[in-house]
Amino acid sequence: MNQIDYGFPTVLGRNLIAELPAFVHAPFLVVTMDDLAPIYERALSGSEMIVYTVRSIDEADLRRDLEELPRVEAIVGLGGGQALDVAKYLAWRRRLPLFQVPTALSVNAVYGHRAGLRVDGKVRYMGWTIPESVFIDLDVIRSAPPQLNYSGIGDVLCFHTGVLDWKYAAAQGKCESKWPYDPALAAQSLSKVEAVLDATGDIRDLTDNGIEVLLDGLKWGTSYHGAGWNPRHIEGIEHFVFYALEHYTGRKFLHGQPVCLGLFVGAVLHDVRPDEMLQAVRAVGVDIRPAAMRITWDDVETALTHLQDFVHEAGLWHSIAHDQPITATEVAEIRDRVEAAYG
Known part of the structure; x- marks a missing residue:
């Protein structure tokens, strides 16, 4: 087999989150976790964003939430594996551009096309999403619990x-x-x-x-x-x-x-x-x-x-x-x- 080209477009740097409003179409949905509020509130303050905090990775729950989400132009995944997977799923269902910002390198979820969700209590991989880019903010990565x-x-x-x-x-x-x-x-x-x-x-x-x-x-x-x-x-x-x-x-x-x-x-x-x-x-x-x-x-x-x-x-x-x-x-x-x- 030939060498496989792998990995989505990836940017390593610092202060990357604060740059998102400069190019992500607004209003955009930030898919994240409750404990990351200090990061997105500080970096994205004043942006035209809507925050969705992940409470379940059960597909049935996510389908219900989709019905209630307002219209947005793009999705930003900000967090660990669950937030990134849910961001993929919502972007796939809404057919929206996706930007991924891992806050820790805890899993390879950000480098998968499919979202790892639960269906009837079992792991199921579904969907198809390629992010516009993956942003690895070195300061954010190092600030996460080791x-x-x-x-x-x-x-x-x-x-x-x-x-x-x-x-x-x-x-x-x-x-x-x-x-x-x-x-x-x-x-x-x-x-x-x-x-x-x-x-x-x-x-x-x-x-x-x-x-x-x-x-x-x-x-x-x-x-x-x-x-x-x-x-x-x-x-x-x-x-x-x-x-x-x-x-x-x-x-x-x-x-x-x-x-x-x-x-x-x-x-x-x-x-x-x-x-x-x-x-x-x-x-x-x-x-x-x-x-x-x-x-x-x-x-x-x-x-x-x-x-x-x-x-x-x-x-x-x-x-x-x-x-x-x-x-x-x-x-x-x-x-x-x-x-x-x-x-």
Whole structure:
């Protein structure tokens, strides 16, 4: 496969939010979160804007809200993954130009064409939106709670287990015919993993290099579309663990924590570099212990011991989780290794 051109038009700089009124058609809708009011109120004061604060990512709720939203000429997504996904969805439904301003690099949502929403309690990706530009304001990124930025490594290191699951499914003769294993595409994903492993200190310190390495890996999210809507090289069991935890606990999580826990679980099952992945996650500063996610190891055991049933019922693409059940004894071993790594 040829090299994929990836990433939407992206601008890195400072004081970028305050420039938006100079070129975004007014009135524009700012899709954001309540806790970000100080940012948009300060930077966009006096602008002809309407603020929509995200309270749900359930598509049924968003459809109802669409009926009540006033007429606007453009949409600005300002915030983390949920705000950016909802901005994509509203822009798609209204057929409006979209400008995206992540306030933290916590997920790759800004570099996906589709919005990750919930339909009947299940994750569904829908819509099609290409932003006019993505604005990365370095001062805003660094002002976010560090954990939000650290979380972003989950959506890059996940390529490790995504590729492992792809190779596994191909070896088992269970790979989807529309997504045959592509070594060149897999190698491109794995190069992003190595870049993060080589820059854990810079990512933890949020240096310019650390931000750029993380950003480069997150941009690879657009390769899902560039490879023909193929998720194989960017997502696998690590995200399935996240979905299962969400399903069985009914809780919402900071994306990178359950994904990085799933990364370790998947690397253990495949027996490929599990300790290296765990140490990298620990070195950056992502805490994957259940207590840090406000759940318990019993919750994790429920999700992992039922993971095989969950992935079949959810109709997820074939992975090692489809064939290899996880026992309570194995969960205890995973628990001991994680707790030991964090001391």
